[in-house]
Amino acid sequence: MTISDGTGTAAPGPPAQSPPVDRAGAAAAAPGGASSRRGWLGGDGGESAKRNLVLVAVLIALVAIGAITQAELYSDSTWVWNNFLSILQLASVIGVVTVGMTFVIIGGGIDLSVGAIVALAGVWATTVATQSYGAAGMIFTAIVVAVVVGLINGLLISYGRLVPFIATLAMLVAARGLAAQISNKQTQVSTNAVINDIASSKVLGIPLLVYILAAVVTAGWVLLNRTTFGRRTVAVGGNVEAARLAGINVKRHTVLLYALSGLCCGIAAIMLTSQGTSAQAAMANLYELDAIAAAIIGGTLLSGGRGTIVGSLLGVIIFATITNLFAINGLSTEAQNMVKGGIIIAAVLVQQFRFKAITRFLARNKLTRTT
């Protein structure tokens, strides 16, 4: 049996001696790997499904708090629908970034440069020279720049043997510097109607940005759960050595993971540029932290090897809902940040206790299947 993966390139391991490579990799990553196809919305059986259920419960609680504190607003069904869409729009850009980040973290790395890549790609697309090539030119430029930066990250980490934290930290600084240089430290206003209309367009009453988020999330989910690339990501993040022995080209795979993160940043850059009808070097500030936080809340293990796209999406939506909740109640950003910090700590604590208490509670009340 030969190794075939979605990327169409052969792994270097000698095919003759190979056991089912990806199965082996996944098994090395997580004991439950063999049953990875069964879990709904997740790759590790019932565990992530339960985790996601808890996140949904948190989300419902947040909405309930909103409905209680702003009963007047919530009595208007049109407003409630618009608010729901507004939360999704708020989540859209960071959601796209988080999908890429989830892949990188599951693969055992970290990408601190995502915010800077978004800014660089946005600025590159909106400088006058680029804008003169029209919307297609702007989108193409943003994506190419972002993917190239992602590739550089990946190459530095894989072949330069830099620790991901250091490599992407350096890129964070460098990419923002370059963005400031290119933009001449000015806010670059987008004069392109097509780009500017992306954020205000609606299809069937739902904003276009929400469709883009849905498309990226779906693609990410399929890539993680239904392709060789996805299983290899889990394998590399779970146990690099085992993955290597199983014949996975770990170095090349790592490069691709960072390029994928870059690709997501490029898409996000266009979305964000459209939202603000401009780009500047300081945009997407601290998106790296938001994306990492959302992924962790979604159950992605920071040491790699485990995580789900749906969990990350829920993490992003929870943060957007908190922001929305605080805005409609007129509460301060400081309080909001403290709440967000508390939620991150709570999520990690819960992760450490492996959901035992909650799982037991859910099982006792027949709210979910037990593994």
Place this chain on the structure above:
Amino acid sequence: MSQHSRDLSRRRLLLGGAALGAGTFLTACTSNEAQPTQAQTKDVAAGGNAAPGEKVVIGFSAPAADHGWIAAITNNAKAQAATYTDVEFKSVEAGADAAAQRAALSTLIAQKPQVIVLLPHDGKELNAFGLEAMAAGIPVVNLDRAFPDARAYRTQIKGDNYGMGVAAAAYIIAQMKARGVSSPVIGEIPGIDSLELTQERSKGFADTLNAAGFKVQRRVPAEFTADTGQRAASQLLQALPKLDALWNHDDDQGIGVLAAANQAGRKEFIMVGGAGSKKAMGDIQTDNTPLKATVTYSPSMASSAISLARLIGQNKGMADLVELQVPKELVLASETITKENASKYLKFGF
């Protein structure tokens, strides 16, 4: 060397001036018609400050700009210096924080400028540098972010943050009264909320509104960038289904605020901006967005700071004033730019 004696002589000069002033004050009081004496007025023709004088080396430092306003500060300073044949301009960029700026400034001192113009990251953090430079005999012109210690600067020129809030509120109050809105829903989008300047702006805004019986309904801070402005505004508009007036503290941020209003299909309110960017002035002139006015916080103060530094270096006063020396402190007025006067202010836009 002569720092000590110079201080003394200045003190003597001041004392003498005070005595002279008191004397003229007394005579003015005693005489029936208060004729200004020669000492109190200035011949217009005497104000020939533009004429080249002795050469002045001006050192300049401002934080690395990630924002249009700071970029304009540096550009303006450079451009103003270039207009003088007798000014040599030595600029160091201040890097990302107060420590980096301190390091940059120490290299600047080594180049022995006669005067230093400085926009500190934070006046409090760089106060010690001001003291040090002044003690070394280099007068410091503080640009915009005041030193708490009066001995740390020779002259301070800054914008009026409180006044911006006052001006924005005054415009909104007038508009609401003109439209007959008795209890308007007013929103506010400040910049980085932890900054003192933001708090001053908000206080001026709230104080003035309160005096007219109005109040701010919702306040959602952003971070001086268009993308954060968009995010804050979309949430603020969500919280207020009907809005009468909105003050957004910063025009760069305002690009995003206007985008959010457009995306939400909301234009029932009037918006006032802050700082006075070219884009904002253009929007006000075109008048097809909610943006009807912006209150100034002009980076032209950097140009003025260079002019003042030159005069200090040449030991001259400001031509239109009677005083022999440049004043210790100047606070710009926050002006309101509307459709009517936008063309006049356009050259100050950044």
